[in-house]
Amino acid sequence: MTGVTAAAPGRRGRRHAWYDSWAVIRGNRQSLLGVVILTAFVLIAVLGPFLVGPIDKAAANKPLLSPSLAHLFGTDRSGRDLFVTNIWATRISLLVGLVASLLSMIIGAGIGISAGYLGGRWDAWLMRFTDFFYVLPTLVLALVLAAVLGPSLTNVIIVIAITAWPATARVIRSQTLTIRERMFVDRARATGASSLRIMRRQVLPNVFGLVLANTTLTIAEAIFLETTLSFLGVGPKDSYSWGRILDESFAAGALTLGKWAWFVPPGVAVVLVVLAFTLIGAAFDEILDPRLRRRKRGAADPGGPDVTAAGGSLLSIESPSVPTSESFDRRGG
Amino acid sequence: MALLEVRDLVVEFTMGDGRPARAVDGISFDVDAGEAVGLVGESGCGKTTTALAITRLLPDNGRIASGSIWFDGEELSALDPDAFRRRRWTDVSIIFQGAMNALNPVRRVGDQVAEPMRIHEPTLTQAAALARVADLFEMVGISPERRREYPHQFSGGMRQRVMIAMALACRPRLVIGDEPTTALDVMVQAQILELMERLRRDLGLAIILITHDLSVVAETCDRAVVMYAGQLAETGSVSQLHDRPLHPYSVRLLGSVPDIRGARILPEGIPGQPPSPDAPVPGCRFHPRCDHAMSMCVTDAPGERAFGAGHRVACHAVTDEGRLRRPSELPLLPSAALMATAAATGADVPPADTPVLAAAADPLDDDADRDPRVTR
Numbered sequence: 187m188t189g190v191t192a193a194a195p196g197r198r199g200r201r202h203a204w205y206d207s208w209a210v211i212r213g214n215r216q217s218l219l220g221v222v223i224l225t226a227f228v229l230i231a232v233l234g235p236f237l238v239g240p241i242d243k244a245a246a247n248k249p250l251l252s253p254s255l256a257h258l259f260g261t262d263r264s265g266r267d268l269f270v271t272n273i274w275a276t277r278i279s280l281l282v283g284l285v286a287s288l289l290s291m292i293i294g295a296g297i298g299i300s301a302g303y304l305g306g307r308w309d310a311w312l313m314r315f316t317d318f319f320y321v322l323p324t325l326v327l328a329l330v331l332a333a334v335l336g337p338s339l340t341n342v343i344i345v346i347a348i349t350a351w352p353a354t355a356r357v358i359r360s361q362t363l364t365i366r367e368r369m370f371v372d373r374a375r376a377t378g379a380s381s382l383r384i385m386r387r388q389v390l391p392n393v394f395g396l397v398l399a400n401t402t403l404t405i406a407e408a409i410f411l412e413t414t415l416s417f418l419g420v421g422p423k424d425s426y427s428w429g430r431i432l433d434e435s436f437a438a439g440a441l442t443l444g445k446w447a448w449f450v451p452p453g454v455a456v457v458l459v460v461l462a463f464t465l466i467g468a469a470f471d472e473i474l475d476p477r478l479r480r481r482k483r484g485a486a487d488p489g490g491p492d493v494t495a496a497g498g499s500l501l502s503i504e505s506p507s508v509p510t511s512e513s514f515d516r517r518g519g
Numbered sequence: 520m521a522l523l524e525v526r527d528l529v530v531e532f533t534m535g536d537g538r539p540a541r542a543v544d545g546i547s548f549d550v551d552a553g554e555a556v557g558l559v560g561e562s563g564c565g566k567t568t569t570a571l572a573i574t575r576l577l578p579d580n581g582r583i584a585s586g587s588i589w590f591d592g593e594e595l596s597a598l599d600p601d602a603f604r605r606r607r608w609t610d611v612s613i614i615f616q617g618a619m620n621a622l623n624p625v626r627r628v629g630d631q632v633a634e635p636m637r638i639h640e641p642t643l644t645q646a647a648a649l650a651r652v653a654d655l656f657e658m659v660g661i662s663p664e665r666r667r668e669y670p671h672q673f674s675g676g677m678r679q680r681v682m683i684a685m686a687l688a689c690r691p692r693l694v695i696g697d698e699p700t701t702a703l704d705v706m707v708q709a710q711i712l713e714l715m716e717r718l719r720r721d722l723g724l725a726i727i728l729i730t731h732d733l734s735v736v737a738e739t740c741d742r743a744v745v746m747y748a749g750q751l752a753e754t755g756s757v758s759q760l761h762d763r764p765l766h767p768y769s770v771r772l773l774g775s776v777p778d779i780r781g782a783r784i785l786p787e788g789i790p791g792q793p794p795s796p797d798a799p800v801p802g803c804r805f806h807p808r809c810d811h812a813m814s815m816c817v818t819d820a821p822g823e824r825a826f827g828a829g830h831r832v833a834c835h836a837v838t839d840e841g842r843l844r845r846p847s848e849l850p851l852l853p854s855a856a857l858m859a860t861a862a863a864t865g866a867d868v869p870p871a872d873t874p875v876l877a878a879a880a881d882p883l884d885d886d887a888d889r890d891p892r893v894t895r
Binding site for chain 1: 574576604605606607608609612613615617620621622623624625626631634635638639685688689
């Protein structure tokens, strides 16, 4: 009996959360655009290779064909179909971007939160360690590591993760420093929570928005770096990424040959994906902070009473419930 | 044996320049099971520091310099950090000053209330924890469905109820309320106090209520501990303190509460401010503000004397029979005489840090630098 009544609000609550997230994205034209672009690329990455079949063996077609119905982007110097190659490259580039960012997010958030929360000697050592990676020129470090570790997909991911985390760690640490002084952290300590638990349950949820916003930027950076590494010839040799296509087109002098379909599609793809992540990044903050979300929901709710009057204006932010909670915060602090 | 025994507790803070400052200086009191004790005093008298010392939440620069804290016959202050962590919240829980900030803004309140259970009862299932949260919410008067909401969706009084629910999560025997009603309006304040009173009755909780509001203490507590500048001024049952306050500080604290029935005059108040812990006052700490101050108050710290059942007071002006002498019976200090006359004639009480007063007190202070009115 109680089980039933207890479960019902639970399900409704969870659906609400999804609805809220979607409402934020839908209410923000920029993040909606980002989601549309990204969804398209993810679909291409996941389904595309099954539709277009494997990348042609060398000399499958005539080399350097111009775009046609048979070969939408033409063929490269070895006669591979560039459209097919680009589809496969989407999968690799996104994979590298996501996995490398995930790794760098885990390292960066872990080091940032523990340095900020534990403080003292931990903070000093972890931050000097971070500084060490921070001051190394990213590209040079990436090049050296890639050269030493060898040009495989895994290694490129590791290289990007290692070079991308220090910025995240610094940002997360400084945010953690402010969270650490908040009273709910003391309260958690009073309830007997261990440091690890406080970092996980109190600090992480509060910095998670920042972590995700940072990650979306890192994904963009990672895709860029992968492209750069491949372009410079230290990328994986057994798979095609956008960077490798660009590298080969450059090596073949595609620009002077006027073979625009060789280098424009991967270039545009990189720009679009990076753009999409940047656009979405802005929306994450709202999704993850329930207070921001509430403000936004009032403004974005199409069923709401005063949408036209309130839409996007300052007035919508001052929805009646918000100043109350804020004034309480201020009074208590 | 009392549930909580605090014995000669001394808490020191290391100041920026390395000097120690004693925020709590040798305080002792007991709390019996099921009893409500008020810890009363002005801001900066060491009430909150005492609570933080009991719960080991002192900031990094603070430490228990000496004294001991016993809970149910076990010395809490001697436990190592890990053992103490496991005991937290299950013996003593705390309702924080300003519940607005004691809740994590990005987590659902129900999860936050359930967290202490998760920490101390790792075997507890999700469903059992949820059921207990629902029970707790009902107990403190929040509809259980609201446990999925976030703190910003609650009003101040409701958040305070959430904090109380959280304090009860692990079924503690002692709850410390650190100004639990301070930021709330009077109606909500009354509701919260009523709630705490009811919980005390129903659950047999012992409560330490930290407040500067004597009316709150009179309403909810059995006994009160009046603190001044980190030391005990007076302790006794609420009726003893109310009917026969012995320490001049208690007298003036009581005098500071406006009477809604009487004439519409502003209460007297107490001129001046409590001394800062890093510049302690010699002798009795209250003497610069006391209208009973004699020359011995400047030189000798008064010892605690007991009068009747649990009524203890530390004041030179109290006779051995347990009566506070009138200022006119005492060889007053010039500053105290001024205050006493002002009080008697109803004239404006001169602010304690005017040069006149400081000069008047000067010849009697062997070291003017130690006078807080001069250094502050």
